[in-house]
Amino acid sequence: xxxxxRTILIAYAIATVLxxxxxxxxxxxxxxxxxxxxxxxAEFEKRWLGIVVAILVALLVATIWFTPYGKxxxxxxxxxxVNAEQFAWQLKPSRVRVGVPVAFVTRSQxxxxxxxxxxxxxxxxxxxxxxxxxxxxxxxxxxxxxxTVLCLEFCGVGHGGMxxxxxxxx
Amino acid sequence: VRSGRLVGRYLVASTxxxxxxxxxxxxxxxxxxxxxxxxxxxxxxxxxxxxxxxFVGWAGFAVMGLAxxxxxxxxxxxxxxxxxLAEATWWLMVVGxxxxxxxxxxxxxAGSWVFLYPLPFHGAGQWGKWATAxxxxxxxxxxxxxxxxxxxxxxxxxxxxxxxVKSGIGNRLGVALGLGYLxxxxxxxxxxxxxxxxxPLTVIGIDMIIATLPLAALLVEMIIQAFSxxxxxxxxxxxxxxxxxxxxxxxxxxxPAVAVYYTLVPKLANRPLVAGNVIAVAWAVAVVANVVVxxxxxxxxxxxxxxxxxxxxxxxxxxxxxxxxxxxxxxxxGMTIYRSDWTWGVVETTLFLGxxxxxxxxxxxxxxxxxxxxxxxxxxxxxxxxxxxxxIVNIGFVVxxxxxxxxxxxxxxxxxxxxxxxxxxxxxxxxxxxxxxFWLWQGLEGAPRRFxxxxxxxxxxxxxxxxxxxxxxxxxxxxxxxxxxxxTGAEPRPARQKGDGMLVAAEGAIMMIAVFLALGAGAAGFxxxxxxxxxxxxxxxxxxxxxxxxxxxxxxxxxxxxxxxxGGCHTLKDADSSGTIGPNLxxxxxxxxxxxxxxxxxxxxxxxxxxxxxxxQIQAVAAYVTAVEGK
Numbered sequence: 001x002x003x004x005x006r007t008i009l010i011a012y013a014i015a016t017v018l019x020x021x022x023x024x025x026x027x028x029x030x031x032x033x034x035x036x037x038x039x040x041x042a043e044f045e046k047r048w049l050g051i052v053v054a055i056l057v058a059l060l061v062a063t064i065w066f067t068p069y070g071k072x073x074x075x076x077x078x079x080x081x082v083n084a085e086q087f088a089w090q091l092k093p094s095r096v097r098v099g100v101p102v103a104f105v106t107r108s109q110x111x112x113x114x115x116x117x118x119x120x121x122x123x124x125x126x127x128x129x130x131x132x133x134x135x136x137x138x139x140x141x142x143x144x145x146x147x148t149v150l151c152l153e154f155c156g157v158g159h160g161g162m163x164x165x166x167x168x169x170x
Numbered sequence: 171v172r173s174g175r176l177v178g179r180y181l182v183a184s185t186x187x188x189x190x191x192x193x194x195x196x197x198x199x200x201x202x203x204x205x206x207x208x209x210x211x212x213x214x215x216x217x218x219x220x221x222x223x224x225f226v227g228w229a230g231f232a233v234m235g236l237a238x239x240x241x242x243x244x245x246x247x248x249x250x251x252x253x254x255l256a257e258a259t260w261w262l263m264v265v266g267x268x269x270x271x272x273x274x275x276x277x278x279x280a281g282s283w284v285f286l287y288p289l290p291f292h293g294a295g296q297w298g299k300w301a302t303a304x305x306x307x308x309x310x311x312x313x314x315x316x317x318x319x320x321x322x323x324x325x326x327x328x329x330x331x332x333x334x335v336k337s338g339i340g341n342r343l344g345v346a347l348g349l350g351y352l353x354x355x356x357x358x359x360x361x362x363x364x365x366x367x368x369x370p371l372t373v374i375g376i377d378m379i380i381a382t383l384p385l386a387a388l389l390v391e392m393i394i395q396a397f398s399x400x401x402x403x404x405x406x407x408x409x410x411x412x413x414x415x416x417x418x419x420x421x422x423x424x425x426p427a428v429a430v431y432y433t434l435v436p437k438l439a440n441r442p443l444v445a446g447n448v449i450a451v452a453w454a455v456a457v458v459a460n461v462v463v464x465x466x467x468x469x470x471x472x473x474x475x476x477x478x479x480x481x482x483x484x485x486x487x488x489x490x491x492x493x494x495x496x497x498x499x500x501x502x503x504g505m506t507i508y509r510s511d512w513t514w515g516v517v518e519t520t521l522f523l524g525x526x527x528x529x530x531x532x533x534x535x536x537x538x539x540x541x542x543x544x545x546x547x548x549x550x551x552x553x554x555x556x557x558x559x560x561x562i563v564n565i566g567f568v569v570x571x572x573x574x575x576x577x578x579x580x581x582x583x584x585x586x587x588x589x590x591x592x593x594x595x596x597x598x599x600x601x602x603x604x605x606x607x608f609w610l611w612q613g614l615e616g617a618p619r620r621f622x623x624x625x626x627x628x629x630x631x632x633x634x635x636x637x638x639x640x641x642x643x644x645x646x647x648x649x650x651x652x653x654x655x656x657x658t659g660a661e662p663r664p665a666r667q668k669g670d671g672m673l674v675a676a677e678g679a680i681m682m683i684a685v686f687l688a689l690g691a692g693a694a695g696f697x698x699x700x701x702x703x704x705x706x707x708x709x710x711x712x713x714x715x716x717x718x719x720x721x722x723x724x725x726x727x728x729x730x731x732x733x734x735x736x737g738g739c740h741t742l743k744d745a746d747s748s749g750t751i752g753p754n755l756x757x758x759x760x761x762x763x764x765x766x767x768x769x770x771x772x773x774x775x776x777x778x779x780x781x782x783x784x785x786x787q788i789q790a791v792a793a794y795v796t797a798v799e800g801k
Binding site for chain 1: 210211214280281282284286288289292293294296404405406409441442444445446448449451452468470471472473474476479480482483486487490491493494497498501502504505507508509510511512513514522525526529530533534536537540541542543545546547548549550610614615616618619620621622623624625627628732733734735736737738739747749750751775777778779782
């Protein structure tokens with residue numbers, strides 16, 4: 001996750017600027033008395049499809065490996081049992097060691113919740129907490145300090161107040 | 171135009187819903203910025219009404235109406251059955267939206283517009299079973315409206331206007347889906363091929379029936395469960411059913427809007443749509459991919475040893491495939507405008523800005539569609555920025571363009587003031603685009619969505635965005651005045667002449683001033699918000715440092731109170747908290763042993779904090795609460 005927000009920001013900023021340039025070029029082209037060869041443009045649509053598919057395949061191949069699924073809990077992991085219910089978190093234990101993988105085994109007693117870890121305002125990781133099932137989020141912390149848990153799935157009137165903290169120590 | 175009255179009723183009803191749900195949207199955003207703060211459940215109830223109202227009741231409903239006009243325009247008039255279904259659709263939708271408003275605004279149902287099962291049955295004392303049942307029934311009516319609309323569309327597109335050579339139903343469906351462009355012999359037509367605008371309407375007509383029926387079953391189950399609590403379904407299954415509908419319904423907005431673009435853009439550019447046969451490939455992809463992308467909404471759901479993760483991985487390529495119809499349509503529409511006699515009247519300007527927004531909002535959608543990126547932006551305000559831009563300044567602009575086009579050309583009512591219409595469009599465009607950009611940015615900063623009040627740290631950006639929300643509101647007032655004058659037959663104001671340089675300059679100057687005022691107010695809000703945030707931080711630091719190196723019991727207790735989330739449910743003035751779920755501590759003033767007992771073991775809705783807080787922390791928070799309560 002580290003740096004992903006920056007990657008998105010840069011990629012999207014570039015995409016927006018390019019979109020704006022294309023749009024301005026289209027704007028500037030109107031009112032032109034020489035109409036283009038529309039048959040050629042229609043024919044070129046095939047190549048455009050090829051370009052779009054190539055870009056999408058490239059993005060798919062570049063990103064599909066970074067999914068959070070099917071991870072097995074490492075044998076040395078510290079297990080934290082996370083209980084979620086309207087409108088509180090309970091973490092047992094609420095202190096973990098830095099540099100060693102942590103498996104947060106989350107479970108909800110009532111509705112869907114979202115287990116979101118923050119350090120200050122920096123988003124760290126999240127997983128949806130589904131009723132009646134265990135959902136495990138594995139994360140290794142590289143920084144000591146106090147981390148905050150927010151609820152990232154709307155769960156009712158107390159959703160915004162569903163806060164907890166835990167400590168990452170040496 | 172024979173469907174004129176029918177389309178008009180759709181446009182009037184959806185515009186009324188726009189104004190109501192838009193007002194709710196403004197209320198909840200300004201409340202989030204800390205001005206005229208609403209109670210938490212009121213906020214979520216209004217959010218629920220705003221979401222369903224604006225998305226389905228405005229944008230969806232309006233393009234559903236415009237679809238009838240598009241079809242008639244390309245030679246597919248509604249037949250008697252289609253007409254009855256179209257009438258039924260209007261009533262079902264209007265009654266459904268009314269029910270949503272009653273169940274949320276008056277009965278306090280606040281489960282959000284995605285009403286994630288089983289939340290509607292866990293109202294935390296804020297709403298009861300009748301509200302849940304009425305809400306579910308109302309959404310069911312809106313769902314049925316979608317199904318009857320699909321049937322009306324399919325009845326129309328499969329009719330004689332298709333000119334299909336072979337009459338079998340499968341063959342006619344293929345023709346209506348544009349397959350004749352790929353296999354002209356197999357899906358032959360005589361004399362004319364199917365108009366492009368028919369294809370996206372056929373696609374969504376098929377898909378929305380497939381998408382809506384399982385949700386309808388879930389809604390019926392929810393009505394039953396409201397009164398017989400023994401009945402229930404698997405929450406993970408319900409989540410999948412919700413999104414099985416919830417994604418295609420996005421395209422219930424987009425695909426009819428594309429049909430409007432396909433119809434209006436060539437008309438205004440004065441040349442046929444620049445499309446190769448390959449555009450039919452895009453729609454063939456769309457009809458399949460649309461119903462197999464739902465799980466990109468649950469990328470972050472992957473319970474241990476469930477198949478959900480596998481399903482989610484498969485959804486990234488199918489979601490990417492859905493980029494193709496947009497990419498090819500944008501190409502065709504852009505090339506139709508390219509070096510054409512496109513003038514810059516209000517309809518042309520609106521459609522053009524709509525295409526730009528489609529492109530940029532589509533690109534932010536590609537980010538959400540990518541699992542590796544969604545891990546970061548899921549359920550943050552990024553998503554909110556993405557879909558508001560898509561829904562308002564792409565789909566909504568197609569609706570506005572339709573209204574501005576139909577009034578003079580179909581209803582014989584020239585727009586009262588073309589220049590006010592342009593003001594409406596430009597101010598809406600600037601306001602929505604800038605506000606959406608703030609949301610995207612806040613999302614990347616980690617700001618969660620669906621928070622009545624955001625965690626501290628986002629005050630500055632929320633306040634900075636607020637003037638742009640006001641700009642959107644001003645624009646809709648302009649729209650209403652202009653529509654009122656147009657519909658009551660006021661003498662149209664003379665169009666600007668070429669020589670009116672002064673007038674053009676004056677208007678331009680006023681618009682620049684409006685935008686700069688918004689920017690200035692936004693900047694003021696930003697620094698004000700940042701000031702508030704830093705003064706909060708300072709207070710904490712000062713208290714932490716108070717007197718000695720060991721923080722006082724009160725300070726420690728206050729820290730526990732804040733970090734354990736007590737304020738989410740309890741009002742305690744000293745801690746700046748105003749939760750209303752649990753008892754108000756300032757009023758009930760519980761004695762210290764009682765606080766210790768309740769925090770340790772919980773009771774009723776109050777969870778036990780035994781595992782999360784140490785006995786020392788529980789003693790500290792109890793000491794703090796008893797020391798400050800009622801003060």
